[in-house]
Amino acid sequence: MFLHTLTDRRLQACAWLTIALLASGCSTSKDEMLPHGDATMMDVWDQGTTGSAGSASSRLLLDARQTLRRPLDPQQTAMRNDNAAFTRTAQNEIYSQFKRLPNPDLVMYVYPHLAGTDPAPVPGYTTVFPFYQRVQYAMPGERTEDY
Template sequence: MPIRSTRSLPGLLLGALLSSGCSTDKDHLLPHGPQTMADIWDSQSAPPLERRLEEVRQTLQRPLNEAAAAQPAYTRTARNEIHSQFRRLPNPDLVMYVFPHLAGSDPVPVPGYSTVFPLYQRVQYALPGERTEDY
């Protein structure tokens, strides 16, 4: 009795297994139903208690009016504290007009333009209590 080779048997089993894995039906994997993606998302996004609390919060919120919108100007913030204690000293802007000219190794005409730069190179701040208004 001749002995047959069993080396090709694992290859055949693997091929049969792979070809059967691709034979599933789309409708079996992704069943159709009356729910939309928004319904599924809403049902999974938050527990019902949290959703109810959020709805109650939305009904209790008052709309912003002009008085409430202006209130942040009266609150203390780091920016307000810095600007109220350390005021910027005046640093006037100088306007310079550059006349039309030729520039570069190949003389290219540049039209005239105006530019603005500060008088002092650095911004200076007054110490707390130091007067910044004109005398």
């Protein structure tokens, strides 16, 4: 009996000690966890992207990059734009090989009528819907223009 009571007291003491330790872990303040500083968001961003805020090595790296940049002359830009029509991209490959077939819109007028099991009046209205339910594409080489 004595041994049983001693074990119960030890278990209770361990339980209270565990609860006290867990509760003390939650007693940290917000300011202690996330201290306020004089740094702005831009300073934090610069520090995260360049390694250290305003360091001499990062400034030298930025200066070196700036000297390597050179503007495009107008002749190169014009040549690049001329070749754009001949450059293969996913978009112009799809549109040049598989042309969309025309899908005319149909305009329908619905006359005033009664609808439902308990007939309710419905006023007349106009609606528009496509002729084909889905978009249709022509096969490569199939003629899509008018004859």
